[in-house]
Amino acid sequence: MAETSVTHAHDTHEHADDAHLWEGGKEPLKASYGKLMMWYFLVSDAFTFAGFLIAYGALRFSMPSWPEPDFVFASFPFVKAHWPLVFVTFMTFVLIFSSVTMVRAVQEGHRENQRGVVYWMFLTILGGATFLGCQAYEWTTLIAGENMTVKQNPFGRHIADGIYLNDDGTEAKKTDGSPDVFQKGDSYLLHMHPVRQADGTMKDEFIQRKIKYTTGPYAGQTGVQEMGPKAFGALFFFITGFHGFHVFSGVLFLAIIAINAAGGVYAARRNGYEMVEKIGLYWHFVDLVWVFVFLVFYLL
Amino acid sequence: MAGHQTYEEQKALVFRGLMILGVVTIVEVVIALFAKGHIVPSIRFTEGFGHYLYMLLMIGFSLFKAYFIIFYFMHMAYEVRGLVMSVLLPTTLLIWAIIAFFQEGNSWGARRELIQEKNEEVVSPAPVGKPQGYILPGTMKG
Numbered sequence: 482m483a484e485t486s487v488t489h490a491h492d493t494h495e496h497a498d499d500a501h502l503w504e505g506g507k508e509p510l511k512a513s514y515g516k517l518m519m520w521y522f523l524v525s526d527a528f529t530f531a532g533f534l535i536a537y538g539a540l541r542f543s544m545p546s547w548p549e550p551d552f553v554f555a556s557f558p559f560v561k562a563h564w565p566l567v568f569v570t571f572m573t574f575v576l577i578f579s580s581v582t583m584v585r586a587v588q589e590g591h592r593e594n595q596r597g598v599v600y601w602m603f604l605t606i607l608g609g610a611t612f613l614g615c616q617a618y619e620w621t622t623l624i625a626g627e628n629m630t631v632k633q634n635p636f637g638r639h640i641a642d643g644i645y646l647n648d649d650g651t652e653a654k655k656t657d658g659s660p661d662v663f664q665k666g667d668s669y670l671l672h673m674h675p676v677r678q679a680d681g682t683m684k685d686e687f688i689q690r691k692i693k694y695t696t697g698p699y700a701g702q703t704g705v706q707e708m709g710p711k712a713f714g715a716l717f718f719f720i721t722g723f724h725g726f727h728v729f730s731g732v733l734f735l736a737i738i739a740i741n742a743a744g745g746v747y748a749a750r751r752n753g754y755e756m757v758e759k760i761g762l763y764w765h766f767v768d769l770v771w772v773f774v775f776l777v778f779y780l781l
Numbered sequence: 782m783a784g785h786q787t788y789e790e791q792k793a794l795v796f797r798g799l800m801i802l803g804v805v806t807i808v809e810v811v812i813a814l815f816a817k818g819h820i821v822p823s824i825r826f827t828e829g830f831g832h833y834l835y836m837l838l839m840i841g842f843s844l845f846k847a848y849f850i851i852f853y854f855m856h857m858a859y860e861v862r863g864l865v866m867s868v869l870l871p872t873t874l875l876i877w878a879i880i881a882f883f884q885e886g887n888s889w890g891a892r893r894e895l896i897q898e899k900n901e902e903v904v905s906p907a908p909v910g911k912p913q914g915y916i917l918p919g920t921m922k923g
Binding site for chain 1: 875
């Protein structure tokens with residue numbers, strides 16, 4: 482008898498809960514509305530980025546040749562050297578560090594430690610700004626130094642073995658006298674030089690050397706060094722630009738929230754600095770996307 | 782979140798996270814440079830089986846980094862099952878997107894090659910006097 486009455490009491494209790502289910506205060510999935518919506522926003526954003534990266538893969542597969550990442554991304558500030566992947570690795574570390582400082586900011590928020598939150602968020606903002614500066618350098622080098630834009634891509638790759646030809650059609654020699662040959666898959670960057678036009682004016686044009694293929698289905702054919710696939714430039718600037726825009730808006734919101742935290746806005750709410758936790762989710766997502774941008778653009 | 786951990790444990794997690802992500806990234810880059818022949822020029826994995834192995838390895842490392850960031854930095858490991866599933870399950874749709882679009886890219890590439898071949902094809906001119914084009918059966922004699 483006692484047991485049934487207990488069950489009964491339990492049932493009515495449940496009913497009482499359900500009656501007020503839609504009156505607020507009960508969190509579905511044990512997460513606040515803001516956090517849940519941030520998660521679902523991130524899911525949708527993940528699909529956007531996935532769409533871009535998959536498009537990159539599909540276009541890459543459709544082209545007979547594709548620029549080699551460790552040839553394209555090999556510049557480093559203040560150093561005239563060919564250091565493949567070194568600078569992007571540095572950029573990756575900047576984002577990892579800023580992600581780590583963000584975790585610390587969220588932890589200090591749970592302890593209601595206002596000074597800690599502001600301090601770690603400041604370091605996170607610094608990391609984000611450093612990343613943006615690195616990206617600005619990378620873009621400047623590619624656009625101003627190497628003439629890659631969304632419409633043209635001077636980074637190409639030979640599709641078969643062959644030899645360079647002089648302007649008169651004879652086989653070219655290197656400075657040491659050996660034949661100037663290239664192999665399938667070798668990368669090249671076309672440079673711009675001023676060329677005299679028919680009307681006597683000078684105009685910058687890409688210098689494309691004459692070549693003759695010696696192997697493969699094109700053996701014996703002559704041609705010039707072709708420009709690389711246009712899609713590479715467009716995809717690179719669009720996808721890293723979209724990611725960079727995420728970093729930029731992330732830095733803006735981090736700054737706003739850090740200022741609010743410093744002003745005591747979240748301390749008054751007494752909810753463990755939940756706003757810091759939400760911007761933290763976004764910031765980790767930006768780092769997460771970079772993991773895949775790094776994979777697709779620089780490693781594969 | 783993560784209320785069951787002490788403050789010291791939380792700080793240790795952060796340090797461990799930094800180490801794991803940093804080491805995985807460095808390993809990735811070293812393998813990438815090695816596979817592309819920048820460390821030992823005579824050894825490269827740029828074609829065939831070795832290249833597939835290299836790509837699989839890189840994708841595996843990246844997925845591990847993604848898992849670590851989502852589950853520990855974003856605290857997914859401490860959320861309820863329903864939230865985890867509602868966020869992670871939809872992303873499995875991407876598996877099909879990858880298969881479908883890469884297939885599409887390949888066929889697109891094959892089409893480009895075919896067009897290239899057809900453009901270079903030398904066609905011998907049709908004999909003079911005979912009608913050209915498609916002839917309906919029974920309409921032409923001789």
